[in-house]
Amino acid sequence: MENQMIPDIIISRLPIYLRALRHMQDMGKFTTSSQELGVVVGISAAQIRKDLSQFGEFGKQGTGYDIAFLIGQLREILKVERVWDVAVVGMGDMGHALARYQGFSDRGFRVALVFDNDPAKIGAQVGNFVVRDMHEIVGAIRNSGIRLAMLCVPAQVAQEVTDLLVEAGVKAILNYAPISLSVPAGIRVQYLDPSIGLQRMTYYMD
Amino acid sequence: MENQMIPDIIISRLPIYLRALRHMQDMGKFTTSSQELGVVVGISAAQIRKDLSQFGEFGKQGTGYDIAFLIGQLREILKVERVWDVAVVGMGDMGHALARYQGFSDRGFRVALVFDNDPAKIGAQVGNFVVRDMHEIVGAIRNSGIRLAMLCVPAQVAQEVTDLLVEAGVKAILNYAPISLSVPAGIRVQYLDPSIGLQRMTYYMD
Numbered sequence: 001m002e003n004q005m006i007p008d009i010i011i012s013r014l015p016i017y018l019r020a021l022r023h024m025q026d027m028g029k030f031t032t033s034s035q036e037l038g039v040v041v042g043i044s045a046a047q048i049r050k051d052l053s054q055f056g057e058f059g060k061q062g063t064g065y066d067i068a069f070l071i072g073q074l075r076e077i078l079k080v081e082r083v084w085d086v087a088v089v090g091m092g093d094m095g096h097a098l099a100r101y102q103g104f105s106d107r108g109f110r111v112a113l114v115f116d117n118d119p120a121k122i123g124a125q126v127g128n129f130v131v132r133d134m135h136e137i138v139g140a141i142r143n144s145g146i147r148l149a150m151l152c153v154p155a156q157v158a159q160e161v162t163d164l165l166v167e168a169g170v171k172a173i174l175n176y177a178p179i180s181l182s183v184p185a186g187i188r189v190q191y192l193d194p195s196i197g198l199q200r201m202t203y204y205m206d
Numbered sequence: 207m208e209n210q211m212i213p214d215i216i217i218s219r220l221p222i223y224l225r226a227l228r229h230m231q232d233m234g235k236f237t238t239s240s241q242e243l244g245v246v247v248g249i250s251a252a253q254i255r256k257d258l259s260q261f262g263e264f265g266k267q268g269t270g271y272d273i274a275f276l277i278g279q280l281r282e283i284l285k286v287e288r289v290w291d292v293a294v295v296g297m298g299d300m301g302h303a304l305a306r307y308q309g310f311s312d313r314g315f316r317v318a319l320v321f322d323n324d325p326a327k328i329g330a331q332v333g334n335f336v337v338r339d340m341h342e343i344v345g346a347i348r349n350s351g352i353r354l355a356m357l358c359v360p361a362q363v364a365q366e367v368t369d370l371l372v373e374a375g376v377k378a379i380l381n382y383a384p385i386s387l388s389v390p391a392g393i394r395v396q397y398l399d400p401s402i403g404l405q406r407m408t409y410y411m412d
Contacts, residue, residue: 009215015405016397020386040386042395079408086404093303098400100299103361103384107401108408147411148404155309172407174400178309180226180246188410189248190403191222194304194380195313197396198292198354199221201378202285202314204394205353 010051016041017048018074022106025067033064080108087141087170089161090152091116091124091131094176098150100127109148113140134161141168148172155179216257222247223254224280228312231273239270286314291352293376295367296359297322297330297337300382304356306333315354319346340367347374354378361385 020040024032034045034052041048052058052070055077059065075081086109088098099114114126117134124131132140141149149170153161158177165173172188175181181189226246230238240251240258247254258264258276261283265271281287292315294304305320320332323340330337338346347355355376359367364383371379378394381387387395 011409012406014409015402016386018405019384019399019402023385040388042386077409078405079411080405084404084408093299093306097299097303101400103399104401107384107405109401109404148407150400171411172404174403174407178225178313179229180222180248182246188407190406192398192400192403193225193309194307194356194398195310195315196221196225197380197398198290198315198378199224199284199286199313200218200396201354201380201394202290203217203220203283205285205377 006054010054013041013043013047013051014074014078016043017051018071018078018080021067021071021074025071030067031064032067034059037065075108078108082108084109084148085112085144085146086110087113087115087137087144087146087149087165088152089115089134089137089149089165090154090176091118091121091126092152092154095150095152096126098152098176099129112146113144115140137161137164138168141165141170146170148174150174150176151181152176212260216260219247219249219253219257220280220284222249223257224277224284224286227273227277227280231277236273237270238273240265243271281314284314288314290315290354291318291350292316293319293321293343293347293350293352293355293371295321295340295343295355295357295371296382297324297327297332298358298360301356301358302332304358304382305335318352319350321346343367343370344374347371347376352376354380356380356382357387358382 020037034048038045038048058070058073088095088111091114099111114129115132115134115137121131122133147170149165151158151173155177158179159181162181166183166187175189175191178193183189226243240254244251244254264276264279294301294317297320305317320335321338321340321343327337328339353376355371357379361383364385365387368387372389372393381395381397384399389395
């Protein structure tokens with residue numbers, strides 16, 4: 001499979017399809033159509049067919065998609081048929097929430113290390129984890145081989161911590177700090193900023 | 207200004223530009239270029255110029271963009287020159303984090319009501335708020351005129367709560383529950399699902 005040329009925008013939709021298919025499966029469904037999936041995710045059936053056709057022939061004319069098969073294919077394409085260890089950096093409210101979040105387990109991820117720089121938090125238990133000292137972050141992440149991190153530190157220190165994560169070998173950062181991060185080529189950043197999510201909707205309001 | 211025909215994908219990038227420009231302003235800068243902005247946000251200069259040109263002529267050939275002016279224009283386009291009241295529903299870890307989040311104040315939003323259905327939480331203080339009973343949600347939101355909500359309830363009840371929010375007059379939902387929501391035409395949903403964010407990056411990893 002030659003993936004190099006597939007636009008980011010298509011890749012960004014695949015996890016949405018995967019989540020909706022998992023939900024259909026949980027509801028006891030075995031097959032679906034691009035029309036039905038389109039209604040659930042709010043994307044046109046034609047777009048869904050076009051997106052999926054980039055990766056092969058997953059549906060049959062007239063019978064639609066086998067949900068379990070398509071889930072398996074999408075998990076493989078997105079590389080979440082395995083489980084990735086993730087570091088959480090910053091044990092404020094948001095880091096706390098992520099360290100205890102129950103939604104990762106069957107989606108391909110597992111929180112494996114949590115960090116903070118506050119002496120009052122270092123060594124404390126959060127969910128199943130003991131908070132590690134931020135000063136150990138480069139060594140600890142390097143030793144563990146972790147390449148994914150969720151960044152929940154204040155905006156003022158987010159870039160500095162990002163530089164440490166990159167130094168430690170992290171290749172993908174989910175950024176909760178309300179700031180755009182500078183990273184070298186080859187490092188990915190996704191932003192989960194609630195203000196951005198809200199601002200994407202107010203445009204449409206009266 | 208005729209906004210009806212502008213693609214969602216362009217609208218979705220404007221808050222990213224706005225955040226980056228605010229950051230430049232905080233750093234003491236007065237002007238920028240599409241090239242410089244492009245490096246910060248990871249979007250090509252040509253795309254940025256094309257996106258902004260949908261709304262008017264904001265930059266000058268040779269001198270670039272006046273940051274304060276462009277911030278003002280973007281805030282107006284996105285309708286965040288005003289402050290929107292937002293309801294937070296579900297006072298688990300994530301709702302807790304959002305109710306106490308300091309990053310909304312200068313981005314156009316203010317948490318105004320928080321809800322939970324747990325008798326142990328109702329009436330308790332979270333940040334500046336007293337947790338209200340979920341059973342009052344339709345009346346309370348309707349009386350307040352709130353049209354934005356952040357949904358942080360468990361996946362199993364997310365659709366049911368969404369239906370109540372829609373009944374209460376909410377027009378835009380920021381969804382933290384790991385499930386696709388069904389909403390009537392005219393209601394907007396944005397998803398902040400950490401697994402989706404991570405899955406959008408693992409595709410690119412070795």
